[in-house]
Amino acid sequence: MQSFIPSKRTLMGPGPSDVSERILSAMARPTLGHLDPEFQRMMDEVKGGLKDLFQTENRLTFPVSAPGSAGMETCFLNLVEEGDTVVVVRNGVFGDRMRENIVRAGGIAVLVDVQWGEAPDLADVEAALEAHSEAKILAFVHAETSTGVLADAEALCKLAQAHNCLTIVDAVTSLGGVPVRMDAWGIDAIYSGSQKCLSCTPGLSPVSFSEKALDKVRARTSPVRSWFLDLTLVMNYWDGEGGRSYHHTAPVNALYALHEALVMISEEGLEAAWQRHQTTHTALAAGLEAMGLKFLVDADIRLPMLNAVIVPEGVDEASVRAHLLAAFDLEIGAGLGPMAGKVWRIGLMGSSATPANVELCLTALADALNRHQYPASGAAALAAAKSVFAA
Amino acid sequence: MQSFIPSKRTLMGPGPSDVSERILSAMARPTLGHLDPEFQRMMDEVKGGLKDLFQTENRLTFPVSAPGSAGMETCFLNLVEEGDTVVVVRNGVFGDRMRENIVRAGGIAVLVDVQWGEAPDLADVEAALEAHSEAKILAFVHAETSTGVLADAEALCKLAQAHNCLTIVDAVTSLGGVPVRMDAWGIDAIYSGSQKCLSCTPGLSPVSFSEKALDKVRARTSPVRSWFLDLTLVMNYWDGEGGRSYHHTAPVNALYALHEALVMISEEGLEAAWQRHQTTHTALAAGLEAMGLKFLVDADIRLPMLNAVIVPEGVDEASVRAHLLAAFDLEIGAGLGPMAGKVWRIGLMGSSATPANVELCLTALADALNRHQYPASGAAALAAAKSVFAA
Numbered sequence: 001m002q003s004f005i006p007s008k009r010t011l012m013g014p015g016p017s018d019v020s021e022r023i024l025s026a027m028a029r030p031t032l033g034h035l036d037p038e039f040q041r042m043m044d045e046v047k048g049g050l051k052d053l054f055q056t057e058n059r060l061t062f063p064v065s066a067p068g069s070a071g072m073e074t075c076f077l078n079l080v081e082e083g084d085t086v087v088v089v090r091n092g093v094f095g096d097r098m099r100e101n102i103v104r105a106g107g108i109a110v111l112v113d114v115q116w117g118e119a120p121d122l123a124d125v126e127a128a129l130e131a132h133s134e135a136k137i138l139a140f141v142h143a144e145t146s147t148g149v150l151a152d153a154e155a156l157c158k159l160a161q162a163h164n165c166l167t168i169v170d171a172v173t174s175l176g177g178v179p180v181r182m183d184a185w186g187i188d189a190i191y192s193g194s195q196k197c198l199s200c201t202p203g204l205s206p207v208s209f210s211e212k213a214l215d216k217v218r219a220r221t222s223p224v225r226s227w228f229l230d231l232t233l234v235m236n237y238w239d240g241e242g243g244r245s246y247h248h249t250a251p252v253n254a255l256y257a258l259h260e261a262l263v264m265i266s267e268e269g270l271e272a273a274w275q276r277h278q279t280t281h282t283a284l285a286a287g288l289e290a291m292g293l294k295f296l297v298d299a300d301i302r303l304p305m306l307n308a309v310i311v312p313e314g315v316d317e318a319s320v321r322a323h324l325l326a327a328f329d330l331e332i333g334a335g336l337g338p339m340a341g342k343v344w345r346i347g348l349m350g351s352s353a354t355p356a357n358v359e360l361c362l363t364a365l366a367d368a369l370n371r372h373q374y375p376a377s378g379a380a381a382l383a384a385a386k387s388v389f390a391a
Numbered sequence: 392m393q394s395f396i397p398s399k400r401t402l403m404g405p406g407p408s409d410v411s412e413r414i415l416s417a418m419a420r421p422t423l424g425h426l427d428p429e430f431q432r433m434m435d436e437v438k439g440g441l442k443d444l445f446q447t448e449n450r451l452t453f454p455v456s457a458p459g460s461a462g463m464e465t466c467f468l469n470l471v472e473e474g475d476t477v478v479v480v481r482n483g484v485f486g487d488r489m490r491e492n493i494v495r496a497g498g499i500a501v502l503v504d505v506q507w508g509e510a511p512d513l514a515d516v517e518a519a520l521e522a523h524s525e526a527k528i529l530a531f532v533h534a535e536t537s538t539g540v541l542a543d544a545e546a547l548c549k550l551a552q553a554h555n556c557l558t559i560v561d562a563v564t565s566l567g568g569v570p571v572r573m574d575a576w577g578i579d580a581i582y583s584g585s586q587k588c589l590s591c592t593p594g595l596s597p598v599s600f601s602e603k604a605l606d607k608v609r610a611r612t613s614p615v616r617s618w619f620l621d622l623t624l625v626m627n628y629w630d631g632e633g634g635r636s637y638h639h640t641a642p643v644n645a646l647y648a649l650h651e652a653l654v655m656i657s658e659e660g661l662e663a664a665w666q667r668h669q670t671t672h673t674a675l676a677a678g679l680e681a682m683g684l685k686f687l688v689d690a691d692i693r694l695p696m697l698n699a700v701i702v703p704e705g706v707d708e709a710s711v712r713a714h715l716l717a718a719f720d721l722e723i724g725a726g727l728g729p730m731a732g733k734v735w736r737i738g739l740m741g742s743s744a745t746p747a748n749v750e751l752c753l754t755a756l757a758d759a760l761n762r763h764q765y766p767a768s769g770a771a772a773l774a775a776a777k778s779v780f781a782a
Contacts, residue, residue, distance in 0.1 A: 001436055001439070001440055001653060001654050001657050002654060003413075003417065003650075003651060003654055004417070004420075004433045004436070004647060004650050004651070005420065006420050006421055006422075006423045006429055006430070006433075006647070007421070007423070007429060008421045009421065009423055009424065009427065011422065011423075011424055013424050013426075015640060016422050016424060016425065016640065016643060018422075019421070019422040019644075022394075024418075024419040024420075024421070024422075024644070025419060026394065026395070027415075027418055027419055027644060028415040028416060028418055028419035029395075029396065029397050029415075030397055030398070030399045030400065030410070030415070031397075031402065031407050031409075031410040031415075031592055031593075032397045032398070032400055032402075033400065033402055033404050033407060033722045034407065034593065035404075036400065036716070036722065037716075038397055038398060039397070042395045042397075045392055045395070048392070049392055065457060065458055065461075065594065066456060066457035066458075066461060066619070067456055067457075067619075067639045067640050067641075067642065068639070068640065069618065069619045069638075069639040069640075070456075070457060070461075070619045070639075072618075072619075073617060073618060073619045077616075077617070097618065100618050101618050103614060104614055104615070104616050104617060104618050104621075105616075193640065195640055201422055201642065201643060201644040201645070202422075202425065202640045202641065202642050202643055202644075203456065203594065203640075203641075203642025203643075203644075203645055223494060223495055224495070225468075225495050225496075225616040225617070226464060226468070226495060226616070226617055227460065227463075227464060227488065227491050227492050227495050228457070228458075228460045228461045228463075228464045230495075246727065247460075248458045248459070248460040248461075249406060249407065249458050249459065249460075249584065249586055249593045249594075250458075250593065250594075251458065251592065251593050251594025251642075251645065252407060252592060252593055252594075253410075253415070253418060253592040253593075253594075253645075253648075254592070254594055254642065254644075254645060256395060256397070257644075259394075259395050260394060260395070262392060263392050263393060263394055266392050325427070325428075331424045331427065336637065
């Protein structure tokens with residue numbers, strides 16, 4: 001066994017995205033004890049940075065010490081009690097994972113199914129809420145990473161509020177790349193991931209909870225089914241009055257990285273970051289369309305940071321990805337579930353959302369497609385993208 | 392919000408321990424995608440290194456993508472099904488956390504209580520197993536981090552086997568510092584942490600499961616209460632036949648760090664690492680005793696890597712720790728639970744188990760004690776420690 005020296009890739013899959021040298025260097029700073037006063041001051045700054053990012057004043061805003069799936073589980077295992085009915089919108093892999101979470105928590109999932117690649121239908125959601133007046137929660141994915149669809153979170157939250165439901169929102173892919181306005185929209189529980197538009201290393205899951213959500217947790221009559229994710233315990237660690245109490249050992253160096261990612265976002269400005277994601281997406285789309293490629297998702301509900309591109313007939317999608325990796329050190333993503341083999345997922349997340357990455361991706365993809373009997377002009381694609389950046 | 396530059400501390404608390412430059416540099420290498428073939432090869436090496444460390448041939452040996460508490464929960468939520476009786480030995484904080492885990496999993500905990508600072512009583516455990524022939528599992532902590540007591544894991548496993556019980560063993564603090572022989576002792580499920588004797592950054596929890604343990608998981612009639620930690624899903628990610636299937640996004644850079652920690656242990660040799668922990672402990676103990684300080688735990692059941700030292704009468708333990716941190720950048724740990732204010736916990740874990748650290752700790756502690764009206768000769772303590780190293 002010898003030291004592992006990874007290749008330097010350009011990461012344009014569904015996450016992780018490119019991690020900057022600044023964040024990697026921050027991660028390599030000396031490890032502090034997790035109860036060290038210096039570390040606890042840094043934890044406070046991380047909480048503040050996440051509040052800005054979620055656009056919330058919620059006191060309980062912190063990164064779960066595990067990947068996004070654990071952030072999802074923190075929301076569901078705490079808010080869903082045995083027998084609770086939850087209306088859940090399923091228009092991709094992550095909506096289905098929400099259903100799984102509801103079942104594990106002992107709840108009853110009422111599904112609002114939507115065709116993959118389409119946005120949640122507000123009328124269908126409203127009908128489900130009306131048919132299930134016993135429902136306590138509406139859960140949906142803001143940005144479906146498996147398809148590249150953006151949901152109208154504001155409208156869905158309004159529906160939930162009109163039916164006295166709390167909301168649990170998956171913002172894993174949206175946070176930092178498109179507007180996420182927790183307080184303005186009235187989201188009650190939200191989770192995200194460090195490795196998407198924050199461009200931090202994978203492994204942490206920022207979450208936030210409204211007072212209404214915490215009231216439901218406090219009113220539980222059965223213990224949360226996870227000790228590690230039990231908010232009543234975790235909140236004393238992240239938000240203890242008069243000093244934090246030991247719960248688990250925080251992933252100290254990973255939190256340094258998240259802290260640096262938050263510094264970088266605050267330097268750029270959140271609105272500028274949203275704009276950058278939009279512009280690079282527009283340029284990538286122009287280039288892909290110049291090569292005759294089509295998107296899975298209609299333009300008006302398309303995510304800027306996750307581009308599901310239909311694999312042209314007769315092209316072996318896996319061997320295209322293998323060529324991109326081998327010849328260009330470029331990673332793009334495969335389709336998930338029913339989309340496997342049918343789409344590529346090209347990420348433009350965080351530090352990966354740059355003109356240079358867009359151009360590399362178009363050049364490399366044109367090269368790969370030409371080797372797979374699909375005629376594509378890399379020059380035309382590049383020109384189309386450049387004209388967007390020049391505008 | 393500005394970049395965070397931590398102080399360089401010497402970490403001699405209950406973990407995290409000192410993380411070497413080698414491991415920090417490994418962590419800062421470029422992030423790969425979690426499905427990149429290079430990364431998957433590295434995952435295989437990590438599994439192999441962990442098998443060596445646990446002394447097991449178990450196929451399902453991998454690091455949970457979260458801290459030790461989540462490794463504990465992985466064992467309990469998977470192996471304990473609703474209504475299962477589990478005999479659990481409680482001689483400190485972590486035995487009680489096991490009980491919490493059993494309850495969250497829907498199981499029934501039968502407690503074998505032991506005074507804090509003492510080792511599990513084999514006769515009491517045997518009596519509990521006999522009184523509860525319905526018990527399916529015996530759970531105990533190998534190295535109690537809250538007190539510094541080593542349990543006789545081999546004998547406890549024999550008792551469990553004689554009563555047809557599986558075993559769940561907490562090896563968070565023992566792994567890499569004292570012998571842990573999973574297969575020879577017949578442990579069925581084990582969990583550890585990255586930030587103790589492996590001296591890696593905190594955030595990962597190595598675990599391993601015997602075939603008997605997996606048979607119990609496969610025979611479950613109710614779903615595991617956590618999606619994130621469900622072994623039937625996780626095992627396809629870490630141990631998929633014919634390619635790994637996506638489960639969650641692995642904490643890529645944290646795994647680089649664990650990989651490097653495993654390389655370092657294989658270079659030193661596991662037995663040499665055990666010996667180093669023992670020698671530094673003997674030297675520290677000689678120095679502390681030369682200052683008139685006493686241990687909480689009898690020498691024959693004392694952990695080398697976690698030294699619970701009784702705070703002398705009249706000394707304010709917190710202000711001693713504050714002085715060590717402020718004047719020497721040295722962290723030692725406080726007492727937990729009923730031991731709060733009564734003991735210090737001095738860690739000699741992994742890269743922290745060195746002669747230089749022992750000498751720093753003795754010098755600093757003598758200085759702090761002298762400022763707190765407790766006469767202590769740092770010179771005598773140093774001489775006592777040095778004579779151990781010279782031997």
